[in-house]
Amino acid sequence: MKLTVVGGGSTYTPELIDGFARLRDTLPVRELVLVDPAADRLDLVGGLARRIFARQGHDGRIVTTSDLDAAVDGADAVLLQLRVGGQAARQQDETWPLECGCVGQETTGAGGLAKALRTVPVVLDIAERVRRANPDAWIIDFTNPVGIVTRALLRAGHRAVGLCNVAIGLQRKFAGLLGVAPADVHLDHVGLNHLTWETAVRLGGPEGADVLPRLLAEHGDAVAADLRLPRPLLDRLGAVPSYYLRYYYAHDEVVGELRTKPSRAAEVAEMERQLLRMYGDPALDEKPALLARRGGAYYSEAAVDLAAALLGGAGSPYQVVNTFNRGTLPFLPDDAVIEVPAAVGGKGAAPLPVADVDPLYAGLMANVTAYEDLALDAALRGGRDRVFRALLAHPLVGQYGYAEQLTDLLVAHNREHLAWA
Template structure:
């Protein structure tokens, strides 16, 4: 089995490598290729990756290359983890929206749109080259904004599934609180990427006992604190929202906070500098503790599970993925990309049936789906007017004066990445 990681020079990559090494019985990787145009980063990450495999006794071979076509040739699955423009672009995504009184964040709102506009054309070019080289390869997308990027891939006819670590993070957290194995926790997870709610926490599988009310009763304070939302909000909603819902439920509060502290991008950039220094130490042969602060918790376990399922080697029978709606949520178009529990196998993903969704959540999902449709159109075809309409449709913007100002700033800060600008 051959896997290729595009964006393999990311400081995230050792987390993925550690998962491949630990879970080799689930996903027996024989060859792992790290592809990245940044030669220096790739050398540092590749060296640590080989040392991690060696320490854990993994027999697989790890190679690195700057050449995409060479790297994806013969791959069974290609994992995408890109950041077009790097941390410098992320820093901009998190700052210029604040000038208009809107949330500055890299995956939602105006910053998320900027990231989509930079990213979709690059990902589609990579996917086309994968298809020419190896049309049977699965594409597993971690690249944000995952919902829009995955929709672009599926719309272009690629064998693609999107993946996020929010659900597996909740699964692991709830398992610890309940004192059970993560495999015993099944989430009634519904929504769009970075716009999801846990409507049930079942023990043993999709038909198991729902213990969500018990969790909220006994551990509501801890869960609310992690989400940075008041406990009464969770009790009134009767669900556990993802932490990204705070941008919607407490927008103005978040904007005030973001204006008074360094950006997350600045924090991550400093971490990356230190991580790369550590990766260059030839004595380091495991992922450092600092990597846990970088983000992406349990990302490797989710990746192994999904790749194993798609490639026929095992994995959990049900997994939370980003996939086509196909009538699962009747209030959304069939070609919308939703994030739900799905059966995973070599033929792809099939969403499990979802009970009727409360209008409080369905309305926001429909609004953001409409935005994502406009965002994808802007990413594919360009043009100031398309960018403006996408921003106007986003519930974190929604006013024409804000949309005008944000459109000008988005284009000004991303001109080098926009072929049409």
């Protein structure tokens, strides 16, 4: 089969390549195309990718190109991992919201809205070109904000599934704490992308015994430390929120921290410089240890599993993905994109039934879903008023004075990426 990675020049890509090489029996890739407009980065990443395949005995062909139409021609699946505006735009997303006392983060709040406005039009153009090249191709979206981008793709009728590494990361973490194989851990994972809770941890499958109470009793301190949330909060919730919930549950504390330390974007930019130097070493033929600090842990395993299941291979039948709600959560619209366990196969992803959701979580989900609807409207149709409405609706903004100021800042910092500005 042929797979195409849009954003193939990303420093993430060797993680993906390593997964393709190790898991070739699950996903037998014969041709892998890395496409990126940054030719210098693409040459470095492509060279390392070929060396990783050779080291691990994978005989698939790796092609690098800046020609998107040629890259997606005949592709069975296209993985999207692009960043419009690069790390420079991320640096802005993480800093200007702090001027209003709001969280500066690249996937949620005002910074997340800026990223969505830059990204959705570009992704939809790519998806149309994929559809023209092969209407049966699957699009796997790892591009943030995954929920909004996947909703844009699905509403436009594309064969798309959104993917995030939060669930697989927690699955691996819990498996290690419990001393079991990751495949034996099934999460009752519910919410929206970057707004999720683990309400049960089951051993053996979706119907297995819930060991979350034991996990919290025996390992709650370790879990809380990873999330940077207080242990008593987890005990009171009786659930494990994703680490992104810290932006909501400890907003002012996080803002104070962000104002006194270098941005994550600056840290990542320095890591990328180091990684690209390493990638240029012709003796390097495996992903370097530094890549683990870059983020995206277990992305390769999740991507391989999802692509294999969609393409009729050996992928797991149940996976946590982003897809249409379709009545799964009755308090959300059918066309909301939710992140839950789903049955995945050649026809796509069908959410599994979800137990009644605590109003504490359902209320925040409904609020953020309304924001995402307004954000997508702003991304598709533009306009300052639509940006303002989306910001006013976001629970991390919520005050009209902040929404006005943030609208001005967002437009000023993103004018080159907004056709209507």
